[in-house]
Amino acid sequence: MNTILVYTIYLLLAALITVLVGKDLHRNGYYLILDLFDNEEFSKTVNNLLLTGYYLVNIGYIAITVSQFGAVETVVLAIEELSRKVGTIVLILGILHFNNIIVLHVLSKRKQSIINFINT
Amino acid sequence: MTELIVKTYIAYLPIAILLTFIVARIFFKNSKIFMLDIFSGRQEIANSTNRLFETGFYLLSLGFALFRMKINKSQFITYKNEFVEGVRVSTEELSYGMQELFETLSSKIGMLAVVLGLMVFFLMFMLFRGKKKSAEGRARKEELQRMQEI
Numbered sequence: 001m002n003t004i005l006v007y008t009i010y011l012l013l014a015a016l017i018t019v020l021v022g023k024d025l026h027r028n029g030y031y032l033i034l035d036l037f038d039n040e041e042f043s044k045t046v047n048n049l050l051l052t053g054y055y056l057v058n059i060g061y062i063a064i065t066v067s068q069f070g071a072v073e074t075v076v077l078a079i080e081e082l083s084r085k086v087g088t089i090v091l092i093l094g095i096l097h098f099n100n101i102i103v104l105h106v107l108s109k110r111k112q113s114i115i116n117f118i119n120t
Numbered sequence: 121m122t123e124l125i126v127k128t129y130i131a132y133l134p135i136a137i138l139l140t141f142i143v144a145r146i147f148f149k150n151s152k153i154f155m156l157d158i159f160s161g162r163q164e165i166a167n168s169t170n171r172l173f174e175t176g177f178y179l180l181s182l183g184f185a186l187f188r189m190k191i192n193k194s195q196f197i198t199y200k201n202e203f204v205e206g207v208r209v210s211t212e213e214l215s216y217g218m219q220e221l222f223e224t225l226s227s228k229i230g231m232l233a234v235v236l237g238l239m240v241f242f243l244m245f246m247l248f249r250g251k252k253k254s255a256e257g258r259a260r261k262e263e264l265q266r267m268q269e270i
Contacts (some may be wrong), residue, residue: 079189
């Protein structure tokens with residue numbers, strides 16, 4: 001199979017997944033950040049900055065992995081390589097995503113315990 | 121032979137995606153009530169946390185499904201050694217028929233289903249733990265208020 005075609009499919013698919021997931025997280029993560037900062041304008045700014053960093057890291061990583069493709073001469077090999085590469089990226093996204101949720105949760109908990117401490 | 125391998129992949133992908141979507145829909149339709157309880161009735165943050173967990177669930181399970189898609193072809197290759205005029209000639213043959221297709225497909229789908237089940241149980245454990253923790257936090261807060269009133 002044509003190597004350039006496989007690369008194009010890979011780049012488009014990976015970028016599409018990244019952008020769709022990023023939009024969803026940007027929309028829903030706002031409330032978690034708002035819960036943490038209690039300031040709408042500041043939360044919006046932080047959310048936008050996080051989205052920018054997310055896009056840069058992910059699309060950069062996708063661009064790096066293009067050069068690590070194996071042989072894609074036949075259709076079977078192309079499917080296998082594509083699935084392995086896209087699967088790796090989606091798995092990394094999932095792990096980072098749960099990591100982010102845990103970090104936000106721990107931060108808001110710490111904030112709550114400080115507030116409780118001040119109140120007593 | 122390679123046509124059948126491609127057919128296996130083409131059959132595997134929709135089944136895996138459909139399975140993930142069905143499991144996620146059932147789970148996250150029912151987890152909303154837990155989230156409302158954990159965030160003590162705050163609708164917005166409960167809904168968005170539910171959605172965030174749903175996205176993460178999709179990412180992990182579809183990522184696993186894609187990551188484990190490759191068929192290990194070495195188990196279907198048989199090696200034959202023949203002696204032609206005193207010289208050993210070894211040939212390798214890929215035998216991949218309908219039987220192997222069904223066996224591979226069922227083992228891959230089964231693996232994915234087991235992983236999805238484990239993930240669902242883990243998330244259920246997290247939800248129950250969160251429910252317990254939020255109830256404890258609420259009790260502590262009430263106690264603090266009572267102490268301040270006194």
